[in-house]
Amino acid sequence: TAAKLVNERGGLDGIFASLDEMTPKLRENLTAAEAQVRTNAEVMLLVRDVPLDTGLDELAQGQVDAEAVRKLFDFLEFRTLHSRLADVLGDVLGAGAPDDEELAARTLEPVVAVLGTAAQTVEALRAAAAPEAAGTRLALATPAGGLAAGLAWAVDPDAGRVAFVPGELLHDPEVSEALAGLVGIGAGSPSGSSERRRPLAAHDGKALMRPLLDRGVEMRDPLIDTMLAAYLLDPADARYDLSDVAGRYAGLDPPAHAPPEGRLDLDGDAVEPAEQAGWAVLAIDRLVAPLREALAAQGLDRLNDEVEVPLVRVLARMEHIGIGVDRSVLETIRDELDTEAEDLRREVLADAGRDINVNSPKQLAEVLFDDLGLTPTKRTKTGFSTDAQSLEKLRGEHPIVDHLLGYREVEKLRSTYGVGLLAEVGADERIRATFNQTVARTGRLSSDAPNLHNIPVRSERGRVFRTAFVAPPAHKLLVADYDQIELRCIAHLAEDPGLITAFEAGDDIHTATAARVFDIAVSEVGVEERATAKMVSYGLAYGMEAYGLAQRLNIPTGEAAEILDAYFEAFPAVRQYMDQTVAEARSKGYTETLFGRRRQIPELASPNVRLRQAGERQAMNAGIQGLAADIFKVALVRLDRALEDRELASRIVLQVHDEIILESPEAEVAPAAELTREVMRGAFELRVPLEVDLQVAATWAGAKG
Incomplete structure (x- = not known):
């Protein structure tokens, strides 16, 4: 209405001079708003007679630092806008502007051959697995819909050539057999040593392994999982979509017209699945070298190769098998x-x-x-x-x-x-959760869909759910739980004589701690003192301070501070370790576990006191939790491998925090239990024994009580 009036009446004076010609309602509104409208008109006018001390030559637009702009846009996640910079700025980009060759290097244009029949697919898969291709890297990817939508692999990544098989063809038995020959392990894979197989590269390899298992194909460990590598390099980033990782580590622009991963294509102009998967394959291939170099530069290559990547297949198997329920x-x-x-x-x-x-x-x-x-x-x-x-x-x-x-x-x-x-609950009376490697900054695993890590255990009402998790007929559940692994990590890292002595003697650690903290004999420690000592010990593993302890014990903050002071007086090496950890993290900007796992903590440099204190708690927490996470992951990988090497039928079906649950045939329980205890205790050599509580029962509740 406003634009129409301005066009018809020639401006504000014309509008207000012709109020009698307007409808009563419009006339009333304009009359009431006249003063405000005229004020707005004055404010909107640019003042053109301001004296300037700067000449016109100095105001001329200069050249733009293209690299600085690219870094800024990457930081702000302006992926699409970044690709339009050259069109918008033109010659202003100056000497720093990318030339055609540089732009081509940032843009991937896959040449995708879509395989239309099972016969074509089998032929292409066999060609990719041929002896002459042995040793050359093979990048794999799926479109947004996962394996159900199709699978792509690089035929000639330098030339951008990619093969794509639609999802419906992957159900063909001959296609599955040929696919196993290319990416699998066991009978379907090429015979001979592992050197003859093509090293695989994938992004979120578990998302590929899991559906392949459903089709009877067990994919071997990749050379690199680009999502895991990006997580290890910066676990605080939380942006591990392939387009983000490719932009960050390979300088690649996102595919044209592709919506962000996980978003709907509201414009209807997104690329076809084959083109989408083709871009992903080439991006993964391009990421291998820079990510491997970055991992090596930070000393993370061994953690990646020996722990995180092998763990992918263990978790994929767990998800595939699931755990039985009644x-x-x-x-x-x-x-x-x-x-x-x-x-x-x-x-x-x-x-x-x-x-x-x-x-x-x-x-x-x-x-x-x-x-x-x-x-x-x-x-x-x-x-x-x-x-x-x-x-x-x-x-x-x-x-x-x-x-x-x-x-x-x-x-x-x-x-x-x-x-x-x-x-x-599935049709086979099993629940299959999803296990996540790239969520927790400390390296801990998490679970969702459903979150079996969060099944309540503190109340009787919550514990009853464990009665529904059962072993199948003629089987038992073998539940192995690390005993106080975080406290043992504290004793090891702090090298505190008091804690080490208590663990080596096999004492009740919470009773022993309470006796030292409250300066009483072990025989005088009551339930309340033991509970308080337990709360303090575990709280320290999470960087808890006086306020947090006060909240948990429902006591004044001053009293909680006195208890913490008494604890650190009893175990001075723990305080020294905590202070040293925070100081090193503040100096480096990150913490590092004994396995080399790093965690960036930018909060330590924040001018905000509360954020800085939160960063200090994170620093205390990261070394302890990170070491416990590393030990647990090593145990999972080694146990899975040991069960396979011993040709046991027992299977890992679930992990919850520091607990591994196996499903074992009754006749195999004894050797499986012995092997599990041996592997878990030997996962890492601490200054104190790594003890494992191991129980066997028909239900999860029966094993845990």
Whole structure:
């Protein structure tokens, strides 16, 4: 409307001079806004008579530092805009502008041969696996839809030539056999030594290995997984999509018109799967050299080659096998939680004295603080908080608080695990989680879809879920758990005589710690003192300070500080180790485990005090957690290999934190248990023994209690 009026009336004066010709509503609005409109018009005008001390020649646009612009755009993730720089800036890019050869080096243009029949595919796969190709690198990739959408491999990466087989052809038995001959291990792969096989390169190799296993093809370990390599080089980055990694380490522009990975193609102009996979193959091939060089420069090549890359196949197998569950047990647990949640909901309503939505923070706040007059503990933007921390402080003031906390606990268990786990049970009565190597900055593994790492174990209600995880007939679950591995890592890293002596003697470490911290005899240590010592010991592994300890023990911060001081007085080498770790991290900008795993901590250089303190806690945490993670990964890789070498039928089906769960035939339990304990204890030589708690039962709950 505004543009139309300006065009018709010639400007503001013309508009306001003809108000009588306008509709009553428009006339009313314009009259009310006239003063503001005229002020806006004045403000919008550029002032053109400002005296300048600078001549026109000095204001002329100079040459642009193309490399600086490229780095800035890479940092800001302006991938598409970066590729348009030359068109926009033209000659202004100056001497730093890339020439045609440089632009070509940053742009990948795959020449993709799409294989249309099973016969063509078999022929191409066999040609790629021919003896004359042995020793040459083979990059593999899939389009965004994964193996179901197709598979591409490099035929001649220097010339940009790529072969692509559509996903539907991969189900053909002859194609699967030929594919096994190219990328697999075992009977389907080429005979002879490993030197005759083509080294493989992939990005997120597990995403390729897992569906290949479903098709009966067990892919061998790649020479490099570019996603894992990028993670090792900077675990704090969290951007490991191939286009990000290719831009960062090989200077490659993203494929034209391709939407960011994981995003919808709303414009409908994205490249075809074959072209997409073709670009990915060439990008992976181009990344191999710079990533291998970067890994070697940071001393990470051994960790990559001997731990992280071999672990990919172990995790892929675990995901493929899954762990057995008893669906009927899960259904019973869900039904019981349904009933308990409803009973507690009714208790809350009875306490409230009126009908409310117990899941509504607003309605709960009205009942708790207005109707019942309880004392608020924390204010939010919309009112008083009813979160768990706030409610815990109100325990004992009114029965509704206990009922509400109980309801929330049960409802979370019901929805997340009672209903959630049932939705993940496959037709073969097994649950298959996904295990992640590139999420935790410390090197720890994580789990999702479903997250089996987070199944509650602190409450009886939570522990009951473990009864649903079962071994198949004539089998047992063998559960092996590192005993206090983080505390043993602290003893090793700090070289503290007190901790080392306690572990070597096989003492109860928490009782021994409590005796030294509280300066009492071991026989005088009670449940409370032991629990406090345990909290302090494990808290240190996560960089916990006085405030965090106070929150966990529900004591004043001053008292918590005194306990920490007493701990460090009893174990002075631990304090020295913590201080030294933070100082080294501040100097280098990163921490480093004994295996060479690095973690960048930019927060240590922050001017913000809180961020800097958080960085210090991360530094304390990284060395301890990182070493524990490295040891555990070594154990997983070696155990998987040992089971295969001994030709045992026992299989690793799950890992949870420091725990490995195997499914073993009953007749094989004894040798499998002995082998598991031997491998886990020998994964790394600490100054204190690496002990393993090993239990065997028909269910996970039976083994863990």
